[in-house]
Amino acid sequence: MAAQPVSVLITGSNRGLGLEMVRRMVEGTFTVGKLFACCREPEEPGAEALQALAKLHPDVIVVLRLDVTKPCSIKHCAQQVGSVVGTGGLNLLINNASMLVKATLQETSTEDMLNSFSTNVIGPMNVIKEFLPHLRAAVKASGMPGMSSRKAAVVNISSFLGSMETVQQSYSLFPAVSYRVSKAGLNMLTLCAKEELQKDEILFSLMHPGWVRTEMGGAEGEVDAPENVQSMISMLASLTEEQNGAFLTYYDSTIPW
Numbered sequence: 318m319a320a321q322p323v324s325v326l327i328t329g330s331n332r333g334l335g336l337e338m339v340r341r342m343v344e345g346t347f348t349v350g351k352l353f354a355c356c357r358e359p360e361e362p363g364a365e366a367l368q369a370l371a372k373l374h375p376d377v378i379v380v381l382r383l384d385v386t387k388p389c390s391i392k393h394c395a396q397q398v399g400s401v402v403g404t405g406g407l408n409l410l411i412n413n414a415s416m417l418v419k420a421t422l423q424e425t426s427t428e429d430m431l432n433s434f435s436t437n438v439i440g441p442m443n444v445i446k447e448f449l450p451h452l453r454a455a456v457k458a459s460g461m462p463g464m465s466s467r468k469a470a471v472v473n474i475s476s477f478l479g480s481m482e483t484v485q486q487s488y489s490l491f492p493a494v495s496y497r498v499s500k501a502g503l504n505m506l507t508l509c510a511k512e513e514l515q516k517d518e519i520l521f522s523l524m525h526p527g528w529v530r531t532e533m534g535g536a537e538g539e540v541d542a543p544e545n546v547q548s549m550i551s552m553l554a555s556l557t558e559e560q561n562g563a564f565l566t567y568y569d570s571t572i573p574w
């Protein structure tokens with residue numbers, strides 16, 4: 318039997334891994350019904366590639382404005398999504414948008430830390446809170462037992478740089494203190510959400526996408542976005558309660574906390 322189409326929302330989808338996820342989801346085997354591709358400035362040149370992709374898949378891709386640091390932007394976006402999905406709800410929410418400041422502890426300013434927290438921790442927190450009614454609606458509409466990414470799930474894109482257990486090996490290679498601290502915060506946020514919303518049957522996972530050649534990953538990254546995203550999408554499509562609260566890698570393994 319063919320899989321039921323799912324509704325998906327991706328933040329920061331105008332470039333990098335977010336854009337590649339949108340491309341792979343609509344061109345691959347994920348069976349997406351509606352894909353809400355969110356970005357800060359949908360009408361600006363930075364979103365041209367996304368808009369071009371949306372034109373090719375007008376029945377699936379819905380481009381929406383969303384700045385994760387602005388509560389009213391999140392609220393408005395959630396209303397727009399609600400008016401499309403209705404009682405069917407939102408099956409999969411991917412908190413991908415993020416910012417990175419490359420600075421050691423001694424170089425990191427208060428502003429760097431506040432901005433990193435605002436985008437990488439408070440943003441995902443407010444997005445989760447605002448979209449909860451749509452995730453709960455998806456649980457109700459699914460009628461399926463257990464947890465899965467085809468029912469209702471939140472995947473927060475984290476990084477191995479947020480892993481406390483591996484700091485000793487990785488710090489000197491890539492200090493980025495505000496980024497590391499904020500991704501560790503995102504990891505804790507995800508575990509708290511998992512505990513609190515287990516009873517609602519909403520799955521929460523973290524995913525490290527690998528070191529990818531994007532604006533954030535830089536030219537020395539290990540791989541191009543399409544390679545990793547293909548693997549990420551297969552994993553995203555098959556998440557069940559076994560991965561609830563897991564810190565996953567794109568290649569089907571886990572990262573130490």
Ligand code: NDP
Pocket residue numbers: 328329330331332333334335356357358363383384385386412413414415416436474475476477525526527528529530531532533534535538
């Ligand atoms: P990019 O820097 O290429 O893209 C970041 C995206 O986030 C852009 O679309 C950007 O939009 C968006 N964004 C930033 N701030 C906001 C905001 N306030 N509201 C909405 N969108 C925002 O990063 P990647 O694609 O490489 O990274 C994607 C995810 O993967 C991130 O969570 C990152 O931490 C994680 N990651 C990436 C790695 C890598 O090697 N690339 C390694 C480990 C983790 P805009 O164009 O408007 O700035």
